[in-house]
Amino acid sequence: MIILKDVCKAFGEKQVLQGLSLRIPEGVTCLTGASGLGKTTLLRLLLGLETPDSGQITGLPPRIAVQFQEDRLVESLTVGANLRLALGRAYAADRAERLLAALGLPGCLRLSVSTLSGGMKRRVSLARALLYDAPLLVLDEPFQGLDADTRRLAIAAVRHAARGRTALVVTHEPGDAALLGGELVRLEAQ
Amino acid sequence: MISTGAMKPSNLSKTEKIWRVAAVLFWLLAWQGGAMLLNDSLLLVPPLRVLRRLFALLGERGFYAAVLFSLARNAGGFALGLTAGALLAALAARFRPAEYLLRPLMVTVRSIPVASFIILALVWLSSRRVSVFVVFLMVLPIVYSNLLEGMKGRSAQLEEMARMYRIPWARRLVFLDLPQLRPALLSALSLGLGLSWKSGVAAEIIGVPRGSMGYALYQAKLYVDTPSLYAWTLAVVLMSVLFEQAALWLVKRAFAGLERL
Numbered sequence: 449m450i451i452l453k454d455v456c457k458a459f460g461e462k463q464v465l466q467g468l469s470l471r472i473p474e475g476v477t478c479l480t481g482a483s484g485l486g487k488t489t490l491l492r493l494l495l496g497l498e499t500p501d502s503g504q505i506t507g508l509p510p511r512i513a514v515q516f517q518e519d520r521l522v523e524s525l526t527v528g529a530n531l532r533l534a535l536g537r538a539y540a541a542d543r544a545e546r547l548l549a550a551l552g553l554p555g556c557l558r559l560s561v562s563t564l565s566g567g568m569k570r571r572v573s574l575a576r577a578l579l580y581d582a583p584l585l586v587l588d589e590p591f592q593g594l595d596a597d598t599r600r601l602a603i604a605a606v607r608h609a610a611r612g613r614t615a616l617v618v619t620h621e622p623g624d625a626a627l628l629g630g631e632l633v634r635l636e637a638q
Numbered sequence: 639m640i641s642t643g644a645m646k647p648s649n650l651s652k653t654e655k656i657w658r659v660a661a662v663l664f665w666l667l668a669w670q671g672g673a674m675l676l677n678d679s680l681l682l683v684p685p686l687r688v689l690r691r692l693f694a695l696l697g698e699r700g701f702y703a704a705v706l707f708s709l710a711r712n713a714g715g716f717a718l719g720l721t722a723g724a725l726l727a728a729l730a731a732r733f734r735p736a737e738y739l740l741r742p743l744m745v746t747v748r749s750i751p752v753a754s755f756i757i758l759a760l761v762w763l764s765s766r767r768v769s770v771f772v773v774f775l776m777v778l779p780i781v782y783s784n785l786l787e788g789m790k791g792r793s794a795q796l797e798e799m800a801r802m803y804r805i806p807w808a809r810r811l812v813f814l815d816l817p818q819l820r821p822a823l824l825s826a827l828s829l830g831l832g833l834s835w836k837s838g839v840a841a842e843i844i845g846v847p848r849g850s851m852g853y854a855l856y857q858a859k860l861y862v863d864t865p866s867l868y869a870w871t872l873a874v875v876l877m878s879v880l881f882e883q884a885a886l887w888l889v890k891r892a893f894a895g896l897e898r899l
Contacts, residue, residue: 495802497798497801497802511804512802514799514802516795516798516799518795520793520795520796520798520799522796522813522814522817524817524820524893524896524897525813525817525896525897526897529813533803533805533809533813533814534799534803534805535803536805536806536809560897576803580803
């Protein structure tokens with residue numbers, strides 16, 4: 449269980465998070481709310497990329513698998529090389545191929561990332577996070593830019609990968625929580 | 639990121655290729671016409687005579703020895719400048735005080751005329767080693783400034799991704815940093831390689847180390863052998879172009895190999 453207690457974070461004059469308290473249990477938690485309310489800031493705090501001005505975050509595991517809001521893939525490398533870069537010795541081509549196929553991207557391991565469409569890149573960056581062996585999965589708008597069919601495939605893949613793990617998924621679709629079989633947490637303006 | 643500059647010849651359209659060749663032919667004809675008008679090969683040697691002299695030089699063993707002498711020193715100075723420039727750029731990109739400390743040094747090295755360095759270096763070193771030192775000094779600030787800009791322009795987002803996925807530094811260097819530094823590296827190589835031959839041969843002409851291309855140029859000037867002067871100059875230009883193209887080809891092949899992984 450990850451626990452946030454009275455977490456505050458400001459960037460200059462702008463107070464983004466004010467006394468946020470939240471419990472993230474094992475399983476899927478979907479985080480939703482209007483843009484600019486601090487969803488991404490909250491994720492960055494969990495990832496250790498930002499430090500809270502005050503408050504406490506406990507229960508974070510040492511390894512976290514993440515899909516950022518941006519794809520953050522190396523454009524000049526192939527899909528396989530991008531996955532191998534992040535996963536290191538844990539990379540297994542057959543496992544990667546199976547997951548990519550489940551995401552609607554069969555046989556794309558040897559394709560250069562620069563040749564992929566936006567939706568394909570989104571799924572590759574999702575695959576990278578899902579393949580990474582970590583007890584916490586943090587996904588920032590993983591289904592953004594996906595059409596209805598690929599969105600369904602991606603939701604099924606996340607649901608499968610989140611078994612036995614803690615997954616925090618930022619989404620603008622409140623209905624995703626039910627599809628992912630998780631809880632919904634709505635961030636609201638204070 | 640720094641642009642690699644000129645368009646690749648393979649990307650040129652047929653019309654553009656024809657125009658480029660026509661422009662070269664035009665200037666060769668202008669050179670030939672000027673030489674015919676002047677009719678004094680001491681002042682202006684016709685291009686065909688330069689070519690004849692160059693072919694004659696190609697038959698001499700001393701020519702290849704001089705080319706090897708200058709090539710080895712140019713390559714040595716260039717490798718030293720590239721290594722030192724890359725290491726210092728990495729240091730400056732990592733530690734801001736190092737950048738401040740190195741800035742006056744790099745500005746000074748870039749501003750001092752190459753002839754001053756050559757004369758100064760002749761006081762410290764034997765004439766056979768001066769060109770290595772001078773090429774090193776000419777290449778160092780170019781590599782340093784290009785790579786430093788490239789390193790500063792690296793994606794912070796990819797850095798964060800690498801941090802989250804705990805990618806080891808060696809893998810980061812090869813698969814994250816090098817692809818991002820490719821334009822800066824190619825630009826530094828292109829600029830540095832062109833300058834290395836100019837400065838290296840200038841050092842040889844002033845230091846006159848026996849057996850170098852600069853020595854041959856100096857001898858041609860001393861004996862007012864203008865065709866030889868032109869032919870050796872043409873040889874220096876050709877070596878410079880070949881050296882540059884070979885180095886760029888190797889680096890591009892290495893990057894292409896990296897991208898296929």
